[in-house]
Amino acid sequence: MTDQAETPRLVARAASIQIVATVVFTFVGYLVVGMPLGVLPPFVHSTLHYSSVLAGLSVSFQYLATFVTRAPVGRMTDTVGPKQMVIFGLSSCAMSGVFTTAGGLASGHPGISIALLLIGRLFLGAGESGVGTGAIAWAIGRVGPLHSARIISWNGVATFAGIAIGAPLGVTIESLWGFWFIGCAMVAAALLVLPFAAFGPVTRPVRGTQIPMRRVFGRVLPHGMALALGSLGFGTIVSFITLFFGSRHWGHAAIALSAFGGFFILSRLIFVASITRQGGLRVAFVSFVGEACGLLLLGLAPTPLLAIVGAAITGFGFALVFPALGVEAFQRVPSSSRGAALGVFSVFLDVALGATGPLAGLLVGVSGYTSIFLIAAVAALAGGGITVALGARPARPSV
Secondary structure, eight states: OHHHHHHHHHHHHHHHHHHHHHHHHHHHHHHHHHTTTTTHHHIIIIISOOOHHHHHHHHHHHHHHHHHHHHHHHHHHHHTOHHHHHHHHHHHHHHHHHHHHHHHHTTTSHHHHHHHHHHHHHHHHHHHHHHHHHHHHHHHHHHOGGGHHHHHHHHHHHHHHHHHHHHHHHHHHHHHHOTHHHHHHHHHHHHHHHHHHHTSOOOOOOOSOOOOHHHHHHHHHHHHHHHHHHHHHHHHHHHHHHHHHHHTTOOOHHHHHHHHHHHHHHHHHHHTHHHHHHOHHHHHHHHHHHHHHHHHHHHHOSSHHHHHHHHHHHHHHHTTHHHHHHHHHHTTSOGGGHHHHHHHHHHHHHHHHHHHHHHHHHHHHHHOHHHHHHHHHHHHHHHHHHHHHHHHSOOOOOO
């Protein structure tokens, strides 16, 4: 009896080890993504003497490449294999570091420097697509689709942790050795784990007919729209909570960001199993409602403490939106097209985060900071409405 009881635990432990061994590549990829975030705009603006607009675009340029490459990388994950896409992603991250180093060293020639930096951002965007999509598909191939929710959740934790560590690390490196050395650190981090990816186990592409991308898009569309609506709150907090606190002469905006991120990770670690037990749509609906409540509290908070609590509730609610909807979306396509579905599904997150900054910025100028959090709350409730509609219609077989 003891052996029989231990067997499921051993299987679960083995699966956890396999998942961690794969999402570590996501962590390193986003560590590289995070390193230049805090220092690239000041370098472009203060050192190269370009406008603040170009300084901001230097960061956004990466997301253009990520947006363009998401779907092709997803399809190649199905055809070439996820391991190969992780290797591609890490190699692209290393190349980004090479161009970042060259751009830093060429600071005496601003035109050459900014061109090299922008090329590096394009490589980094492609690397983000390769590592992010490939790692999830690789982990699913190693432990099976029954663990999809846990894989997506842990992958998201690795993403947040990588950026959270990479950004201050980049600032520290720049202060000690200069901007150019950040590129060297990016190369070193990517190359450090690249051999482990190269010698990792191969998972064969799933056999079967791959449906056209337009059909993949059609099947994933409602889940992606709900994801985009829920992501507006995330984008609004990340982009404007510091300015929101400043407009009210409050301190501790960093604590609000930490509360959002900390409760996001906590929710994913504690409640990810509920997606398998309760179903993705039900979990997504509850998550949207929780996110909306947090955003309402944040936007209407009369004190900084309540605003911090609102940010924490928002992070706790938003955390399970991506994995819950992702699991449901993947069930609507055949196994041979799940990489493509993952790539298309992730595009909705990219578009939402890319559009939130400028759109919310325009709204702030018209009606103030409170309005952007209230509108994000309404958007989250609309996302919850989509999950209700999806639950009311019959499931489409994944063939």
